[in-house]
Amino acid sequence: MNTAHQARTALVTGGGSGIGLAIAEKFVHSGIRTLILGRDQEKLNAARNRLGELCHPYCFDLNDLASIPALVRRLTDEFGRIDILVNNAGINMKKDLIDTTDGEFSRILHTNVMAVFALSREVTKGMVAEGRGCIINISSMASQYGIPKVIAYTASKSAIEGMTRAMAVELSPLGIRVNCIAPGFIATDMSEKALNGDAERKQKVLSRTPLGRLGDPGDIGEAALFLASEGARYITGTIIPVDGGNAIGF
Numbered sequence: 001m002n003t004a005h006q007a008r009t010a011l012v013t014g015g016g017s018g019i020g021l022a023i024a025e026k027f028v029h030s031g032i033r034t035l036i037l038g039r040d041q042e043k044l045n046a047a048r049n050r051l052g053e054l055c056h057p058y059c060f061d062l063n064d065l066a067s068i069p070a071l072v073r074r075l076t077d078e079f080g081r082i083d084i085l086v087n088n089a090g091i092n093m094k095k096d097l098i099d100t101t102d103g104e105f106s107r108i109l110h111t112n113v114m115a116v117f118a119l120s121r122e123v124t125k126g127m128v129a130e131g132r133g134c135i136i137n138i139s140s141m142a143s144q145y146g147i148p149k150v151i152a153y154t155a156s157k158s159a160i161e162g163m164t165r166a167m168a169v170e171l172s173p174l175g176i177r178v179n180c181i182a183p184g185f186i187a188t189d190m191s192e193k194a195l196n197g198d199a200e201r202k203q204k205v206l207s208r209t210p211l212g213r214l215g216d217p218g219d220i221g222e223a224a225l226f227l228a229s230e231g232a233r234y235i236t237g238t239i240i241p242v243d244g245g246n247a248i249g250f
């Protein structure tokens with residue numbers, strides 16, 4: 001166990017599965033107490049059983065924006081403070097632009113942008129009081145280049161990258177570093193839905209990924225652990241692709 005991380009507390013949204021679970025796992029293995037949040041209690045319990053007693057599951061729907069201040073107060077009362085916030089929870093929808101309804105577009109923006117804003121605002125209040133903190137947002141290749149059939153998701157992840165810069169300039173002077181990881185195509189439930197059954201899309205992804213494979217959720221976990229570490233103390237406002245070279249692939 002790395003003692004440098006001891007006594008710190010992280011909140012990882014969507015920590016019950018996929019990339020969030022891999023981030024939570026890296027944190028826990030480094031001795032960071034890690035609160036994982038999602039809507040599916042069974043999934044969260046399974047993650048807790050796998051990660052052990054430094055992992056604390058919380059069942060909460062981030063779409064319930066009005067309840068976020070009370071949630072953060074409850075977590076802060078219970079754990080003292082939140083040192084690291086990973087805004088990982090997100091949803092995707094693959095649909096032609098002309099078939100996407102206003103309601104569907106709004107639903108994606110609500111989870112992927114509004115909830116990230118509301119949770120970051122509330123957690124930041126405690127970080128400002130402490131004079132330190134670390135926020136890690138998760139964007140996507142959809143905000144690096146154009147991908148068809150993901151208009152709402154692209155809008156949401158482009159917002160996340162802009163928000164990362166806006167948060168970093170305002171919060172870094174207060175001791176809070178804010179960064180963003182832009183994952184490439186990572187093998188999770190989400191990418192399975194987007195790529196399986198669409199051999200052409202999957203081939204396109206792999207052909208422009210110089211490292212020649214989909215990413216493993218743990219690849220993102222490693223990057224998040226670094227960004228949360230003392231080694232990243234002079235890094236803020238960045239968007240770091242962890243993508244096997246997909247963003248620069250030919």
Ligand code: NDP
Pocket residue numbers: 013014015016017018019020037038039040041043060061062063087088089090091092111138139140141182183184185186187188189190191
């Ligand atoms: P998963 O679908 O496996 O995980 C998404 C997580 O978000 C789930 O644990 C889910 O929990 C949680 N979540 C979704 N909506 C809510 C909500 N309203 N309230 C609380 N929790 C919620 O996907 P990934 O692990 O692949 O994705 C994680 C992040 O990485 C997302 O932001 C995604 O956009 C991003 N990303 C993924 C890529 C990939 O290739 N996989 C590529 C680029 C970015 P529950 O089901 O319990 O609600």
